[in-house]
Amino acid sequence: MTDIALEVAYNPAAPADEQRDAMTVATQAAMPSTVPDMMPVIEYMQRAQEEADFHKSLMKPNVFPFPTRAVQQNSRGMQSVYLDDRQVQMLGDYYERPGSFGFDMMRNMVDSTPVLSAVILTRQRQVKRFCRVQEGGKGPGFAVRLKDQSANLGKRETESIKLLEGFFTNCGWESNPRQRTRLKRDNFSGFMGKLIRDSLIMDSAPIETEWKRDKRLGLDGLYAVDGSTIRLCSEEGYRGDDEIFALQVVQGNLRSAYTVDDLIYVPRNPRTDVLVGGYGMSETELLITTVTGLLNAMTYNNKYFDSNAIPKGMLHLSGDYSNEDLSAFKRYWNAMVKGINNAWTLPVMVSKNQESKASFENFGVDVNEVMFSKWMELLTSIICAIYGMSPDEINFSTFNSGASPLSGSDTEEKLINSKDKGLRPLLSHFEDLFSDYVVSEFGDKYVFRWTGLDETTPEQAWIEEQALSTVNEARKARGQDEVDWGECPLNQVTMGAYMQSQAPAPEADDYGNPDAPDGGQPGAVPGATDQPGQPFGGKPAGAPAKSGKPAPAEKGEDMAKSFGLPIWSVDP
Numbered sequence: 001m002t003d004i005a006l007e008v009a010y011n012p013a014a015p016a017d018e019q020r021d022a023m024t025v026a027t028q029a030a031m032p033s034t035v036p037d038m039m040p041v042i043e044y045m046q047r048a049q050e051e052a053d054f055h056k057s058l059m060k061p062n063v064f065p066f067p068t069r070a071v072q073q074n075s076r077g078m079q080s081v082y083l084d085d086r087q088v089q090m091l092g093d094y095y096e097r098p099g100s101f102g103f104d105m106m107r108n109m110v111d112s113t114p115v116l117s118a119v120i121l122t123r124q125r126q127v128k129r130f131c132r133v134q135e136g137g138k139g140p141g142f143a144v145r146l147k148d149q150s151a152n153l154g155k156r157e158t159e160s161i162k163l164l165e166g167f168f169t170n171c172g173w174e175s176n177p178r179q180r181t182r183l184k185r186d187n188f189s190g191f192m193g194k195l196i197r198d199s200l201i202m203d204s205a206p207i208e209t210e211w212k213r214d215k216r217l218g219l220d221g222l223y224a225v226d227g228s229t230i231r232l233c234s235e236e237g238y239r240g241d242d243e244i245f246a247l248q249v250v251q252g253n254l255r256s257a258y259t260v261d262d263l264i265y266v267p268r269n270p271r272t273d274v275l276v277g278g279y280g281m282s283e284t285e286l287l288i289t290t291v292t293g294l295l296n297a298m299t300y301n302n303k304y305f306d307s308n309a310i311p312k313g314m315l316h317l318s319g320d321y322s323n324e325d326l327s328a329f330k331r332y333w334n335a336m337v338k339g340i341n342n343a344w345t346l347p348v349m350v351s352k353n354q355e356s357k358a359s360f361e362n363f364g365v366d367v368n369e370v371m372f373s374k375w376m377e378l379l380t381s382i383i384c385a386i387y388g389m390s391p392d393e394i395n396f397s398t399f400n401s402g403a404s405p406l407s408g409s410d411t412e413e414k415l416i417n418s419k420d421k422g423l424r425p426l427l428s429h430f431e432d433l434f435s436d437y438v439v440s441e442f443g444d445k446y447v448f449r450w451t452g453l454d455e456t457t458p459e460q461a462w463i464e465e466q467a468l469s470t471v472n473e474a475r476k477a478r479g480q481d482e483v484d485w486g487e488c489p490l491n492q493v494t495m496g497a498y499m500q501s502q503a504p505a506p507e508a509d510d511y512g513n514p515d516a517p518d519g520g521q522p523g524a525v526p527g528a529t530d531q532p533g534q535p536f537g538g539k540p541a542g543a544p545a546k547s548g549k550p551a552p553a554e555k556g557e558d559m560a561k562s563f564g565l566p567i568w569s570v571d572p
Contacts, residue, residue: 004022005022005023005025005026005029007022008022009022009023009026016053020046020049020050024042024046027042081274082235082274082277082278083095083234083235083274083277083278084274084275084277093233093238093239093247093254094231094232094233094234094238094246094247094249095231095232095233095234095277096231097276097279098275098276099285101285101288102228103202103204103227103228104228106201106202106282106284106285107201107202107228109284109288109291110201110284112295113291113294113295115294115379115380115383115394115396116284116287116291116383118394118395118396119200119383119384119387119389119394120196120197120200120201122389122393122394123196123200123387123389123422123423123426124193124196124197126423127192127193127196127423127426127427128189128192128193130142130427130450130451130452130453131187131188131189131191131192132169132188132189133165133169134451134452138452139451139452140450140451140452140453141450141451141452142165142168142448142449142450142451143161143165143449143451144161144164144165144168144439144446144447144448144449145161145446145447145449146445146446146447147444147445147446147447148445151445157445160442160443160446161446164439164442164446167219168188168434168438168448169187169188170185170187170188171185171186171187171188171191171221171222171223172185172210172219172220172221172222173220173221174221183221184223185221185222185223186223186224191222191224192430194224195207195224195430196426198224198226198227198228199227199268199282199426199429200282200283200284200387200426201282201284202227202228202282202284203267203268203269203279203280203281203282203283204227204228204230204265204267204279204280204282205224205227205268206224206225206227206230206246206263206264206265207222207223207224207225207263207264207265207433207437208222208223208224208225208258208262208263208264209221209222209223209261209262209263209264209437209438210222210223211261218441218442219438219441219442222438225248225263229248229249229250229255230246230247230248230263230265231246231247231248231249232245232246232247232265232277232278232279233245233246233247234277238257243259243260244257244258244259245258245259245260245263245265246258246263246265264433264437265278266429266433266437267279267280267281268280268426268429269281269282269283283386283387286386287382287383287386290379290382290383290386291383293375293379294376294379294380294383297372297375297376297379300372301372377396380396384396387422388421388422388423388425389421389422419453423453424453427450427453431448431449431450434448435447435448469489469490470486470487470488470489470490471483471485471486471487471488471489471490472486472487474490
């Protein structure tokens with residue numbers, strides 16, 4: 001044993017801790033048994049050596065080899081830190097979403113807040129309008145199109161597009177509703193309703209992909225999965241299997257394991273934070289403080305009308321009253337004025353320093369517009385701003401004083417801006433997701449697109465038609481006969497210019513003749529007067545001239561009358 005210890009102690013290739021242990025064993029073997037007092041000295045020297053080694057290691061720079069191990073092993077993928085290893089919990093199987101505000105709390109917050117529920121339900125209803133194949137090339141819906149818009153659509157491409165649109169309509173190849181029910185498979189409208197709700201509440205809207213038994217035949221169906229049950233795995237995967245990137249955990253129990261082929265998990269608001277490592281940031285999480293203020297205001301208002309814990313005032317009694325008298329007075333008072341649920345409970349204060357009397361002291365505490373209405377309006381506006389929605393879309397215009405914003409001229413513009421800020425980015429996220437993870441499995445020349453989002457309304461189409469069409473053109477488009485006067489424009493703005501263009505031009509002898517003795521200046525006509533009640537020239541319109549000829553103004557008399565203009569006559 002001693003020889004082995006000496007061999008290890010003096011072996012430079014042996015670890016430092018093993019060398020120290022071997023040296024201790026060899027020293028003890030060589031030490032006379034009659035000298036046990038030397039052991040404390042040896043232990044002291046050993047501890048000193050360990051401390052010296054520890055301090056020496058601290059002096060070494062913490063240098064990581066470059067390139068990294070992933071590059072050295074010729075591994076594909078990201079070499080930077082994606083997830084902090086300290087966030088991995090539960091024996092390394094998966095890691096929880098960090099933070100004290102979990103998925104279940106987000107759902108409870110939405111369920112208890114009417115404004116949040118209204119926002120999410122409104123978005124769900126708006127998106128469901130697009131969950132059908134577009135019919136006739138008009139209206140909201142969806143379509144599968146060629147990625148190359150300039151390419152010709154052949155018979156084979158047309159059939160493929162029709163099959164893919166049917167796949168999305170039924171969330172799979174099974175079109176029988178009863179069979180879909182047995183498979184727990186939704187139609188496209190119900191499928192999108194679930195995804196939109198989970199995405200807006202938790203930013204976790206996973207999709208389970210079912211493949212055919214022969215995986216080479218492609219996808220068979222899509223399923224919306226509860227986003228609150230999905231937990232992501234570290235880069236090492238699940239128990240050494242790096243193909244598994246996510247797990248389903250229900251009530252702390254592991255229920256399913258997913259590879260990248262089995263689950264689509266794409267956050268709508270991704271982050272690079274190494275502490276979250278793949279989890280997104282939902283709008284609900286950003287509104288914790290705002291929703292707390294909203295709930296406090298609603299609780300205060302409900303308490304005010306329910307039990308009225310804050311009294312309207314205080315009854316002040318002055319005089320020398322006994323306790324029996326005060327007790328009897330309180331019982332009498334409460335029996336006479338106390339309302340339901342102890343409403344308007346009135347405190348009584350007694351003062352013995354004044355003459356006997358009773359007075360009412362008003363507190364002046366009322367729920368006024370500043371305390372409730374304006375505060376609720378502010379909080380509602382913040383919530384709608386985070387979700388990219390106008391308060392008009394959820395019918396919260398009653399919070400505004402004066403006229404409703406829906407009556408303003410800019411209402412249409414506000415709703416369009418709201419669509420651009422909230423609805424369009426939401427649809428674009430799922431548009432890219434379906435194109436990348438579903439349509440691409442059937443071919444690389446097709447994409448998924450929402451349709452009808454930019455179509456003009458009938459009111460907008462009529463405004464555009466008015467600006468560019470005449471009466472006869474509009475009648476012809478509707479299959480009606482033309483009219484004699486139908487060449488005038490529909491737009492009232494351009495009507496004035498049209499009427500001016502149709503008016504006859506004045507004759508040279510009547511107005512602006514440069515050969516006239518006066519230079520042809522307007523109004524500088526010999527014999528003209530400026531007397532009220534007479535036409536220019538001092539004679540009534542249409543009166544015969546000295547030569548017996550009719551006045552030149554007679555030619556444009558009808559047109560002048562139609563526009564309410566004065567009628568000019570000129571003496572020769």
